[in-house]
Every structure is written in structure tokens, then in C-alpha cells.
Amino acid sequence: MADIFVSRRIFQEVIDMLKEKGHDVEVNDSSRILPQEELIEKTRGKEGLICLLNDTIDEKFLDACPDLKVVSNVAVGYDNIDVDAATDRGVIVTNTPGVLTDTTADLAFTLLMSAARRIPEADRYSREDKYEGWELMQPHVGVDVYGKTLGIVGMGRIGQAIAKRAHKGFDMNIIYTDIERRKGVEEEFGAKYVGFDEILKKSQFITIHVPLTPETEGMFGGEEFERMNDDAILVNAARGPIIDEDALAKAIKNDQLRGAAIDTFEDEPDVNSKLAEIEEFVVLTPHIGSASLETRLKMVKMAVENMIAGLKGKEPRNIINEGVL
Ligand code: DGY
Numbered sequence: 001m002a003d004i005f006v007s008r009r010i011f012q013e014v015i016d017m018l019k020e021k022g023h024d025v026e027v028n029d030s031s032r033i034l035p036q037e038e039l040i041e042k043t044r045g046k047e048g049l050i051c052l053l054n055d056t057i058d059e060k061f062l063d064a065c066p067d068l069k070v071v072s073n074v075a076v077g078y079d080n081i082d083v084d085a086a087t088d089r090g091v092i093v094t095n096t097p098g099v100l101t102d103t104t105a106d107l108a109f110t111l112l113m114s115a116a117r118r119i120p121e122a123d124r125y126s127r128e129d130k131y132e133g134w135e136l137m138q139p140h141v142g143v144d145v146y147g148k149t150l151g152i153v154g155m156g157r158i159g160q161a162i163a164k165r166a167h168k169g170f171d172m173n174i175i176y177t178d179i180e181r182r183k184g185v186e187e188e189f190g191a192k193y194v195g196f197d198e199i200l201k202k203s204q205f206i207t208i209h210v211p212l213t214p215e216t217e218g219m220f221g222g223e224e225f226e227r228m229n230d231d232a233i234l235v236n237a238a239r240g241p242i243i244d245e246d247a248l249a250k251a252i253k254n255d256q257l258r259g260a261a262i263d264t265f266e267d268e269p270d271v272n273s274k275l276a277e278i279e280e281f282v283v284l285t286p287h288i289g290s291a292s293l294e295t296r297l298k299m300v301k302m303a304v305e306n307m308i309a310g311l312k313g314k315e316p317r318n319i320i321n322e323g324v325l
Contacts, residue, residue: 002047002069002311007039007055010074011297014304021308023048040064048307050074054268057081062089070310074303075290076100077239078320079212087321094306094318098157099298100290105161107289108207108237111261115233115283116205117142142281143204143231143258145170151203152176153196153219154210154238155185162207163189175199200227205235212239220244225251230258233281237263237289249274252282263289 004018006027018025026042028034033054034042043049043065051057053075062068062085070092073081078095086093114120122140125131150166152159155178166172167189174191176182181193199206206228210216220234221244228234234257236243245266251257252275259281265271271284290299306316315325 003045004048004050004307004311005043005046007034007042007049007051010050010300014297014300017301017304018308023308023311036061043068048072048311050303050307051080053077053080055080057086057093059085062086062091070094070307070316072303072307072310072316074299077211079239083321087324090324092310092316092324093320094303094310094316095320096299096302096306097318099302100295101157101161103292103295104158104237104289105165107263107285107291108158108162108209108235109165111237111263111283111285112205112207112233112235113145115235115259115261115281116145118281120283121279143233145172145205147171147173148204149173149175149202151199151206152191153199153206153208154178155182155191156209158237159207159209160185160189162209163191167191172205175202197227200224201229203232204229205233207235208238208242210238210242212241217241218244220248222247222251225256228257230255232257234260235262236260240265240268245272245275249278252278259283261285263287 003024006025009029009031015025015027036056039055040061045067047067047069049068050072057071057080059082068091071081071086072094074096076095076097081093083093118140150172152162152174155176163174163185166174174189175194175198176191177194177196177199185191186193219242225247248260249272252259261283263285264287268287275282276284290296302318306318309316
């Protein structure tokens, strides 16, 4: 049976699933991201690779691992993989869509609320024993969420799960932009399809749910922040490079927008120091959109199922490059 390399520590029960199917499995049983040379060394000669979103699978990697048949990414986003290069070399690429939709939408909405209601600031203040009694003009007076205008950039699975929360739970007025119009979503959640410019100008909250592509990289920079409402809060639980973070920090400091809630960074794992300097209405979390125990387990199981199918010569349920078959 085919050999598989797993690039990072994952749940033992899924390693056992692979072994039960007769596969030889080698695991980097740590949280250390392997430098590409080391990842190549470990993967060379193997037919399967289960990897994470911060493993770069490019032409160089694929050429160095000619026995590889399946790359199974434990993430819905796959901007870490050169899919065309994999297809050219006959390598199947899979991802883990669907199972993380609600968990990621929960997190994005939590971030939005945390920034609006200044939860991390209030938490730090309480722990530092600074609370001296309730008063009307408390230091952490935030802004309301319910009834406000929410701009959703990207109305795919996660965008729609956000629309559901915003519409059903918070009576928000939803506007959205996407590569295609979603009439069903418009009817169900009263969402209005608008251009990007209208999203920038009319939203009090903007949340990003597009993949990272050459078209979306740098989508939010200095010019866009100038066009945004000065009371707007920007949420990003998609991919860091969609935002120019230095420009975002500058725009918040210049009161061009109120704040931001950022889960994914431009240069992960580095957290932008200019953003980290801003206390008010800014929330930063370390890429935890899908980070619930249940969901992380579902993601890994899905990745393993994709791997088992691909190595058997069957079409995996979540194949990205169907053209390879
Ligand atoms: C993904 O799956 O792409 C997320 O960023 C991590 O769960």
C-alpha cells in the first residue's frame, strides 16, 4: 500500500484510519512547520501528502516528489497549492469544504461583535483590576451591531452563513458583492446585490469571505479605506493578503474607519505590529476561524477520506482539479 506523509500533528484516530486501510504513514508529530526542503525530503518517494495551509506545494516541490499522486489539503482554501502545476503532473488535489462553514461564520461574527463591543479591551481592563464601578461613560462604550448595514464581500458558503446570522439574529441590513448574483440569498436574507464601491461607502461593518487569488490580493488598501465610512469596522477571517495591513493600521489611526477584527494575517505567522499597537476597536486572533474541536476533527477526517479515495484511483469527493482524472 502507498506511503503517506502527514506534514503536522493531527488526531491519532485518523492516522489509525489510514493504517487500517493498510497505508504506511509517517507524521511530523509536532507543531513545527517544516521548511520546504525538509518537507520535500520527507515526501519524496511517497504517493500521498496530507498538508496544511501553510505548506507551500509549488512546481519545485512537485518536481522534487515525482511519486506523489494525491495532495490532500486540510483546509477549504488552497492558495498554498499550485493547482495547475499539480494537474500538469497528474497529481490530484483535494480540500475540505462545507464542514467548517458554520464554525468559521461563528468566528467571523464573534470577531465583528468583539470589535464593536470592545470585548478584548474590556477583558484586559477587568483582569488588570481597573474596574471601579458602573458609570454611564465607561471606557469601553462600543457601538451597536443590530440593525446596522453589513457588507459581505463574497457570498459563497461562509458569506451565506454570515448573512443568516446577521439577518435572523441581528436584523441587519445586508448588502453584498460577489462574482455572481445569488437570488436565493436575496430572498431568504433580504440581501441586496451591489457593486464593491457601494459596499465600501454604505457599510458599517464589512466582512470578507473571498478566496485569495491574484484578483483579491490587496483588494483592501489605502484607496479603499479612503472610500469607507469613518464608523466602519472591517472583519477578515478569509486570507491575510486580501488586506494591506500597514494601510489598514494607518487608516484606523487617521480615523478613516473605526476599527478591524482580523483573524488572518498578511505574513503569517507574523502579526502586523502597527495593527497590534492599536487598542481601541481592534481585535486580533491567530487564524482560528475553523478552530473548534468538532470541526478540526471533521476537516481531518474529510482530508483522510479524500486521500484514501484518491490513492485507490477513485475520484475523491472534494477534488479541486477534476481535469486531472
Ligand atoms: C481554511 O480552511 O481555509 C481556513 O482558513 C482554516 O480552516
